[in-house]
Amino acid sequence: MSKIKITVNQFSYLLIFLIGITSSTIFAQSSSIDITTIIGFNGVFTLNTWTPVTIIITNDGKQFKGELQVISTSGNEYQKNINESKYRQHIEIAPKSKKVFSKTILISTYAHPLKIKLFNRGTLISSKSINLRPFYTDKQLFLILANHLPNDIIKNPALNLETKITHSRYLPESWYGYDAVRYVYLHPDFLRLLTNRQFQALKKWVNSGGQLIISGSYNQGALVSNRMRHLIKIDFQGVLKKNTLNALTKFVGVRNIKGSTFLLLNHRVNQSEIILKDDDIPLIQRKQFGLGDIIYVSLDLQENPFRKWKDKYKLWEKLTKLFPTPVDLKQFSDKAIISNMLFAAETNYPSGWPVFMYLFSFVLIMTFLIKKINQNKKGRTKAFKLFTGILLIYISSGFLIYTYFIKTNSFSYNTFTRLFLFGNRQFAMVEQLSGFYSLDKSERQFEMNGGLHPIVIIPHERKRSDITFDLNITEDKKNQIIKLDLNKWSHKFYKSKAVIKMPIQADVESTADRLSIKITNPTLYNIKECYLFLNKRFIKIPDISKKKSTRIAFSPKALSTKAAYIPLESKMITKDTHKTNKITQKNTRAKFLSEELFLSIYHQYKTSENQIHFFGWIEEKVLGSKLMGESVNFDEATFLEWTIPTT
């Protein structure tokens, strides 16, 4: 058998050869990939808002499979609070091709560059650093989704709006990507340019409270398209040739519209409210769409005379004023809620007394046996054997108990969800706080299902240098995975938002001596421990069962005899709720229903007189989220807040 001898020199050459091959492969791959980035809407973004980032990757080499990372940095070095938010996505690009990726990220400062990185099996293939300063604006955006409308439709600086025409490619694929946008004008022809995900994002944005202006189009095909029907259903009643529109000029406050003839579209939008009519033909209609509103103008605003109309900005300003004030999300102090969530965390010490008794009995028995070994010469060996046996029993039982407690208690999490209902709009804004608590240094993954959500980490006062507030999210089309990186004896809180369908309805009948509210709950959620807050008074009402209607009636006169809620009374209410909570799940809600929450409700709603506010708890899961790979102690609580319409 021949022996193969490799000298040190030969080995070195081999090593250099291998290193050369590896690095040349990486170099070859990086040189064949090109990254182009567009920040915000056609290069404009506002600070502290979720911003779409469009990344175009050109691959001139072979098939690329790897990870795309978009990293935004916040904080400053002087205060030593630099945090990174990393948005990751697994990507695949065919050879000799170009692919567009859209990420929605939160940009808090332009002091740090935005980093785009491409990794292949942990190796950095390509990276790009973008200075954000040139793209920043402090105005809210009026987005124009039309092919022929000019940019100068808003002139009034008091509106603090910046109009922006954008290419369909740069539109976000998530609803919260429109965070910086105040209004969107959509021409029906533009809809076909959107990808399915972009259209869904736009629709969901309106659903979450967005304000959308749609104009008519001479292209009837665009108005009857499926996408259009998902937004508004139009009943076509004809077309009229016009030279002037008196109602419109009166509405805008100008003398006349100069220019050629135009078509007035006799369209009736289903379930809408007519704002302006011209000879019984609806000109402007408004429709509620989830928590948002759509205004439909029965004219093609990107065609002449409206396109080149000198006073067109007056019309656009008037249109923006037709929207109701955006729904106000009452912001309670996160600090108070976090404090309660920490208190309700499932992770607990073992009870002190059993552990003390375990140790005390051990030390006593051990001392007794040692004395016996030392005193009694005859029974020495027996006592020694007993001593060894007892020692082994205590150590093994102690180790078992220790293992059990450490495994079951070293990590836990809970969520506190707030559900905001506005009138009878049938949609609810959901705000979920998720708290994670760890006794040990750990890395886990938390999955958020049901589409993309804006997720932020809530920084708290940092008392240890090893605690960071970096965000690490891997996103795909349907869900997001948060990588939880927790240190010993630490906690982290994440906040996410969503919009869900919540068709709960209330009908209020009010007379001088009787106020009757009929609440219809067709959902699958039982609402428990309900309270009404009316004229600074809390009124306890019965639970509202799922798929049932409940009628509550009381006399306003009797209500006025009840003492108004004052903060000092909060203790009584909390105590009362604790009592009723004994039978509910783990008594957790009782912990949440702290004085702070009642106080917050009081301070938030005390000024809204003659309005009825409803509060209750939902036990069922509202948002799909779970810890991946293991079953851990957790608890969920959902608090429903609803401003009931009185008219």
Add this chain to the structure above:
Amino acid sequence: MKRLFWNGRFQRHKNYNMNRNHILDYFSGVDSPFKNKKLLSILSNFVWLLFFILLFIWPKQGFYFYVREQDLPLTYLFIFELTFVLIGYLNLKCGNGEVYIKMVIIRVKYIDAQETYSFNYQGIFWSLLHVSFLLAPFLPILLVASLLSGINISGFLISIAIIFQFSVVFRLIGVSNFLVLGNNNTLSYLISRLFFIFVTGFSWYLSPFINPIQIFITFHFGRSFGEIGSINYFYFLNGYLILLISVLSTIIFYVLRIYIKRERLSLNEY
């Protein structure tokens, strides 16, 4: 095995106190140090001491308080550091022949009437068992201390292994010191304590990676030593301890060989 020198040992010990040629006397017995009265009393007192200290530093607040304040209950750090010092010191004393005179680390075995001696390698096993025996009564307290500090299972086991390995090192330091300087003089006492202080405290200045106090602090706060060069920290620490144990064992082996030669006895493996 015949028990040699037992009856006249103390007498001879007194007469030949500084005569290290008679050191073999101390290595020849088989009387178990496991049942040594003095040692058991010391052990009992140490366990009571730790028990009271644990009660004193028992976390006064609920779990959420510590997590909210990003604080850590100090039970693990205090109790493990203290146990390390107590057991280490006890092993040093045992090795130095201060608690009981017979050594267990390496025993020399009398074979026949021709006064032929051999190393009894079982002594190493008994010695390690004895170190474990000294550690065992502290384990229930160490378990509770780890539990209250939320130390995970691997962290607990590694900490116990570190205490054990350092205890073996202290015992070997004691034996080496005993063989070279004897056990009944001030110099021997001082040198052994200096070694103890160096390994426990001053090694910090040499390198924090080899300092046991620093190791427990690192574990307690969940920090990581990461890698030293390209070597995983635990491989590095184990390598360091094994090196220490090997060096000390070699010293003991050769010093003992010199004594055996002086006594004109053959050193054959049995």
